[in-house]
Amino acid sequence: MPIFKSRAVKVITAAVAVGLVATGCASERGKDGDKGGDKDTFVFGAPGDPGSLDPALASDGETFRVTRQAFEALLEHESGGSELVGGLAEKWSSNPEGTVWTFNLRQGVKFHDGEAFNAAAVCANYDHWFNWTGTYQLDAVSYYWRKIMGGFAKNEDPEAPKANYKSCTAKDDNTAVIEVNEPSANLPGGFSLQALAIHSPKSLEEYKKQQATSKGDAITYPKYSQEAGTVAGTGPYRITKWNKGNKEVTLERFDDYWGDKAKVKNLVFRTISTEDGRRQALQAGDIHGYDLVAPADIKTLESAGFTVPTRDVFNLFYLGMTQGKNPALKKPEVRQAIAHAIDRENIVKTQLPEGGKVATQFMPDTVDGFSENVKQYPFDTAKAKSLLAGAKEEGLSLDFCYPTEVTRPYMPAPQDIFELMKADLEKAGIKITPKPMKWAPDYLDATEAGSCSLHMLGWTGDFNDGFNFIGTWFAKKDKQWGFDEAKVFDAVNAASKEANPAKRVDAYKNANETIMEYLPGLPISSSPPAIAFGKNVNPPNVSPLTQENFAEVSFK
Numbered sequence: 001m002p003i004f005k006s007r008a009v010k011v012i013t014a015a016v017a018v019g020l021v022a023t024g025c026a027s028e029r030g031k032d033g034d035k036g037g038d039k040d041t042f043v044f045g046a047p048g049d050p051g052s053l054d055p056a057l058a059s060d061g062e063t064f065r066v067t068r069q070a071f072e073a074l075l076e077h078e079s080g081g082s083e084l085v086g087g088l089a090e091k092w093s094s095n096p097e098g099t100v101w102t103f104n105l106r107q108g109v110k111f112h113d114g115e116a117f118n119a120a121a122v123c124a125n126y127d128h129w130f131n132w133t134g135t136y137q138l139d140a141v142s143y144y145w146r147k148i149m150g151g152f153a154k155n156e157d158p159e160a161p162k163a164n165y166k167s168c169t170a171k172d173d174n175t176a177v178i179e180v181n182e183p184s185a186n187l188p189g190g191f192s193l194q195a196l197a198i199h200s201p202k203s204l205e206e207y208k209k210q211q212a213t214s215k216g217d218a219i220t221y222p223k224y225s226q227e228a229g230t231v232a233g234t235g236p237y238r239i240t241k242w243n244k245g246n247k248e249v250t251l252e253r254f255d256d257y258w259g260d261k262a263k264v265k266n267l268v269f270r271t272i273s274t275e276d277g278r279r280q281a282l283q284a285g286d287i288h289g290y291d292l293v294a295p296a297d298i299k300t301l302e303s304a305g306f307t308v309p310t311r312d313v314f315n316l317f318y319l320g321m322t323q324g325k326n327p328a329l330k331k332p333e334v335r336q337a338i339a340h341a342i343d344r345e346n347i348v349k350t351q352l353p354e355g356g357k358v359a360t361q362f363m364p365d366t367v368d369g370f371s372e373n374v375k376q377y378p379f380d381t382a383k384a385k386s387l388l389a390g391a392k393e394e395g396l397s398l399d400f401c402y403p404t405e406v407t408r409p410y411m412p413a414p415q416d417i418f419e420l421m422k423a424d425l426e427k428a429g430i431k432i433t434p435k436p437m438k439w440a441p442d443y444l445d446a447t448e449a450g451s452c453s454l455h456m457l458g459w460t461g462d463f464n465d466g467f468n469f470i471g472t473w474f475a476k477k478d479k480q481w482g483f484d485e486a487k488v489f490d491a492v493n494a495a496s497k498e499a500n501p502a503k504r505v506d507a508y509k510n511a512n513e514t515i516m517e518y519l520p521g522l523p524i525s526s527s528p529p530a531i532a533f534g535k536n537v538n539p540p541n542v543s544p545l546t547q548e549n550f551a552e553v554s555f556k
């Protein structure tokens with residue numbers, strides 16, 4: 001879900017012309033709402049802009065935060081939790097092999113444009129994505145389709161994976177059957193993703209009239225995805241306006257919604273990119289809530305009467321080591337030395353909110369498949385020095401990239417965390433060359449290309465399956481890590497292809513043990529990100545997946 005993902009591209013849209021920071025300037029609408037006057041509009045301060053109003057073209061959490069209020073998938077997660085529940089499908093089942101998925105759909109559901117929801121609409125969406133061509137096939141555009149369903153009917157992108165999607169059949173109006181070629185650990189969780197949420201057939205026809213284009217690494221998204229008016233889902237809100245100059249997306253309650261109606265008529269997401277800016281806007285009454293509260297601000301806000309719930313842990317922050325960038329990192333002793341050199345307890349204690357945990361493997365302990373038997377690398381500067389000496393790397397120098405202009409759920413203060421790790425590594429005798437980079441696109445492009453010896457990244461889970469974590473990094477060779485170790489890839493993929501749930505969990509435990517024995521990088525921590533709400537707000541159930549449903553919000 002992340003879902004705040006490490007994906008970025010250069011995007012050419014009208015948004016390029018607007019300023020990069022919204023300051024939370026006074027809004028009478030927002031101030032009145034906080035003071036008990038106008039209770040028709042809820043304003044939420046988001047850390048970043050959405051990239052698209054079509055979630056199928058996105059892979060970032062800020063887009064999904066907005067679109068989740070307007071679009072629904074076949075499956076959803078329970079309010080405030082990570083268990084799968086019915087979404088547009090009331091019930092679902094699969095054959096024993098996990099290759100045929102049957103969905104019994106809700107009846108009486110309407111799209112925002114008045115079209116009826118049915119099995120034909122489900123299949124129209126899946127077939128639409130499967131038949132994407134040109135720029136739509138690029139990983140940067142169709143990231144989640146490729147991740148969950150593989151490639152396309154006709155692969156044009158040479159790097160596109162083999163298609164796993166086979167077909168979708170409308171057995172009758174209320175029954176859709178989706179078939180895949182091979183079982184996958186990404187299912188059924190993948191059916192809950194916002195990127196696979198269902199659009200009205202009328203919208204899909206309009207989408208086909210517009211094309212995404214690309215030139216080099218620059219992508220121009222279709223006009224419909226950059227302005228309100230065409231996209232139509234089934235959610236409790238419908239998107240009515242995207243004012244890029246004001247950095248605001250406005251949604252209105254959909255009164256024909258099939259479920260519980262939204263409690264507040266209007267919902268506004270306003271981008272305020274700094275932690276201080278979001279906090280000050282809440283305190284001034286300009287907004288009614290914001291995300292990614294700085295750990296140091298939690299007690300201050302709570303003591304002033306604001307509500308600051310903390311989500312359950314469902315993310316992972318790590319130190320990446322790129323073996324392709326520096327040959328020294330190919331030596332196990334060097335990677336082990338780095339692991340022993342980092343005081344992870346200190347990072348958790350000083351940089352994370354209460355409830356943060358030291359990570360022992362590349363998934364949090366809230367995910368099935370977490371192993372209690374992985375190899376441990378406790379903080380030990382003397383051992384780090386000894387390992388470097390044994391590897392004949394006493395004078396090792398490494399560049400260390402870290403991101404600027406960003407706050408992530410797993411990484412509240414990137415520069416502060418970098419400084420702590422830099423100091424630890426230098427105490428062990430490793431010379432560090434800092435390489436700060438703007439988060440998007442510079443930092444993400446550099447880490448994805450394997451251009452940094454050391455780097456900091458993380459992941460917020462999309463759904464509760466181990467492959468959503470370890471499969472993201474270690475299912476195949478990846479430039480970010482720069483290693484080619486068959487035993488790691490085989491262990492991860494063996495778990496992915498195991499159809500029996502209990503056996504799959506055991507396979508994930510084995511994969512985690514294999515990964516940590518090899519030690520491609522160092523898992524640092526898992527963090528419970530906080531979210532804040534105004535004094536007169538009844539907040540929604542907060543989600544460990546950062547999938548809050550703002551239809552649950554009301555004013556006191």
